[in-house]
Structures are given as C-alpha cells and as structure tokens.
Amino acid sequence: MDLSIIIPSWNAKNILRENLEAIFRSRGNFTCEVFVVDNGSFDGSAEMVEEEFPQVNLIVNKKNLGFSRANNQAIRKSEGDFILLLNQDMRPFPNTFFNMIKWMRGNERAQVAGCRLIGREGNVLPHVRRFPRLSDQLAIVLKIPHIFPKILDGYILKDFNYDSSVPVDSIRGSFFMIRRRMIEEIGGLDERYFFWFEEVDYCREVKKRGYEVWYTNSAECLDYAGYSAGKLPRGQSQRYMRDSQLKYFKKWHKAREYWLLRLAWPFGLLIVWAVEKFGPKKRKKTS
Secondary structure, eight states, X not given: XXXXXXXXXXXXXXXXXXXXXXXXXXXXXXXXXXXXXXXXXXXXXXXXXXXXXXTSEEEEESSOOOHHHHHHHHHTTOOOSEEEEEOTTEEEOTTHHHHHHHHHHTOTTEEEEEEEEEOTTSOBOOOOBOOOOXXXXXXXXXXXXXXXXGGGTTTTTTTOOTTSOEEESBOOTTEEEEEHHHHHHHOSOOTTOSSSSHHHHHHHHHHHTTOEEEEEEEEEEEEOTTHHHHTSOHHHHHHHHHHHHHHHHHHHSOHHHHHHHHHHHHHHHHHXXXXXXXXXXXXXXXX
C-alpha cells in the first residue's frame, strides 16, 4: 500500500462528500486506502459515508474525541508507506497525491512534509511557521498584532518563498504527510492535544530525533481554511487554543515560560471582552 489517507470529521457532511469525491477522482499509479473517523457527528455524516462511499474505512465515535485521538485510531489500522492526515475541508486536485508520493520517494530526507495550499480565491495560503516562542505567543494572547501587525512577521515567516522546496520547522496539519518509519519510531499524535498544536508538537518530535520536516511546491491542494474551527463557538475555540498552547509550552519550554504564558491568558481574555463590549459595533445589513 502506497498511501493511507486519514480524515477526521465532525458535522461536515456536504464538504466531506466533496472531499471524498475529489479523492476518488485523483489520478496516478499508486495504491491507496481511505479512512474517515467520524467524531460524534449529528448531521448524518457517518451515514452519508457508509451509503455513498462503501470503499472507505469508516470509524464512528459516539462523541468528539479530538483531532489527535481520531487520527491515531486510523493510524493504528493503516498500512500505507505514507500516512496523510487530511482535514475534512480539503479538496485535492487530480494529481495531488501522485505528485506528493513521487516527491516523497525522491526525497528520503523528508520524514514529514506538506505541500502548497491554495485558498478558495486561488491565493497561496501561508502556513509554514517557526516553532512557537514565548514572545510571539504572548503577542497572540495579548492581541498585540492588532496594534503592531508586523510583530509576528518572524514567526509566520512573512517572506517565505512558497515556490521552493526546503526544510522547515513546522507545516499546517490540514495536509500532513508522514513517512511510515516515523510512525514506527515516534508513534501517532500526542493525545494530550484535543485541537491545535498537535502538528507542531509532532514536527518538534521529528526534529528532536534529527530528522527533517519539509515544505514542497511539488504538489498542491485546495484548502477551505478555517471551516473546521469556524464551526466551534467562540468561547470553545478560545478554550481549545489556550489548553493546547499551554500543554505545548509545558512539554517543550522552561517552567517560567509556561507560567508567564498561563498568567497572560486572563489579560488576553479581558482584552477580548473589552473590545467586544466597548469597541465599534458592526452595522447590521438592511434589506
């Protein structure tokens, strides 16, 4: 088996259908298996997959177990030389998988890799990041980029060349290809992360062992960025972000940095509350 595609899904029946249709339209001389892990959806997603895509390996959870646990369920059952973690809101082009597999087979140094991601407007989505540092994460928590937008340029690699293929710190988890040897050595994703930071953590584990994470422009995939997170209530989204960010810092950073970040969160939430309460009100549209 060349490729195992794993799609965790939660209440995204229509866009998941489009994703699967695009997957099975893909071309190339390779063998592939597809897993969908339904995380307690109540919109009929699992029933749709079962009825319309019987060739898919469907795993149905009674509740939302989170991104890491859902992926790991399928990773344990997968047989591919490469494992692709693919978000439900992605739509591969016909040659996406063939080009990516071909590139990975020709670049043995790359143990984890991501490709060029294209937004719905046809723009290249910036997604390569440096590993998080205390300074940039404090800036995010305290909403400083709203006042000084360039403060995160170093973290988000503002000038990164997306027409290149190079080693990087971390890539977006929406299209996250892992070589089988890394699964055998590291295992799956760290299940302490429910949502967010799990892919950054995995990239860090790879680099810690002396291996390389790569971005390549040799393949590309359409990314409806933000669809999954956008379905979460604002408060829930913030809680997942806070929880995962702090777990990452507790695992990888000094204790004082973890505690500084933890102490900053109440101030960040206060800033959000103040802006929502006293900031400019959006005008309602009139018909």
